[in-house]
Amino acid sequence: MADLKALAQALNKADRETLNTVVGLTKAAMKDGVPAAEILEKGLIAGMSVVGERFKKNEVYVPEVLIAARAMNAAMEVLGPELVKAGVQPRGTVVLGTVKGDLHDIGKNLVGMMLKGAGLKVVDAGIDVPADKFIAAAKESGATLVAMSALLTTTMPQMAEVIKAIKASGIKVKTLIGGAPVTQAYADEVGADGYAPDAASAADAAKKLIGA
Numbered sequence: 001m002a003d004l005k006a007l008a009q010a011l012n013k014a015d016r017e018t019l020n021t022v023v024g025l026t027k028a029a030m031k032d033g034v035p036a037a038e039i040l041e042k043g044l045i046a047g048m049s050v051v052g053e054r055f056k057k058n059e060v061y062v063p064e065v066l067i068a069a070r071a072m073n074a075a076m077e078v079l080g081p082e083l084v085k086a087g088v089q090p091r092g093t094v095v096l097g098t099v100k101g102d103l104h105d106i107g108k109n110l111v112g113m114m115l116k117g118a119g120l121k122v123v124d125a126g127i128d129v130p131a132d133k134f135i136a137a138a139k140e141s142g143a144t145l146v147a148m149s150a151l152l153t154t155t156m157p158q159m160a161e162v163i164k165a166i167k168a169s170g171i172k173v174k175t176l177i178g179g180a181p182v183t184q185a186y187a188d189e190v191g192a193d194g195y196a197p198d199a200a201s202a203a204d205a206a207k208k209l210i211g212a
Ligand code: B1M
Pocket: 062, 101, 102, 103, 104, 105, 106, 107, 108, 110, 111, 147, 148, 149, 150, 151, 152, 153, 154, 176, 177, 178, 179, 180, 181, 195, 196, 197, 198, 199, 200, 202
């Protein structure tokens, strides 16, 4: 019998068996005829949200989050085609990138994993992303949120440039910013719609901004 609670818990185990267990339990639930959307919501997303909460409380660290995210990605490879067949839509689309002049992507990738874990579609624009590339990606994907990461004090002002360019372009997207030197005060100063101090909070903020 499919056990979605065990699936959610397996994501929180963070050992070398996590990926195989999570994929195995996902396949077992599919074999038992559990709807793909239910496996996603009650198993994978539920498990990842616990990982996110524990990460925020410093009960687990980056390696555990990476293990959980890799396992979730592997399970999504299996579940993805079923979700498409069932017509399950992502909760929203986010364009994510590290701003122009900045090559740091470890935190940005972690944010991407948490966003995916929250059921959002992520369009990863990569690193060193100029304003026009963020805007083009948002237009092309129909994203309603542009999420930016910056790790350098020298590249933080790029966030203001992107926000200005988005406003000038007239596209209807919200903005979320974060990264080690970024603060809520800076977000307020540059007119960002949201700020998050860590990857798990970024997923919460993104869901709120998108209304997912
Ligand atoms: Co560089 N680097 N680096 N670096 N690097 C820092 C950031 C630095 C603090 C080191 C230091 O001096 N102590 C310093 C910045 C100083 C400053 O401006 N305040 C620095 C510097 C100066 C530089 C160079 C200029 C060095 C040089 O060449 N002279 C250069 C710049 C290159 C460039 O970008 N143009 C440079 C280069 C590099 C490497 C390429 C070698 C490498 C990056 C590899 C890569 O990312 N693929 C690197 C690394 C690894 C670091 C440190 C050591 C680690 C960063 C990291 O990945 N942390 C870093 C020092 C440190 O932090 N201890 C340092 C782990 C990651 C999980 O955390 O990215 O903060 P973080 O993400 C967190 C949160 O910030 C948040 O969530 C994540 C997890 O919860 N978050 C968001 C991130 N993005 C978010 C977006 C959100 C919300 C939350 O919403 C959208």
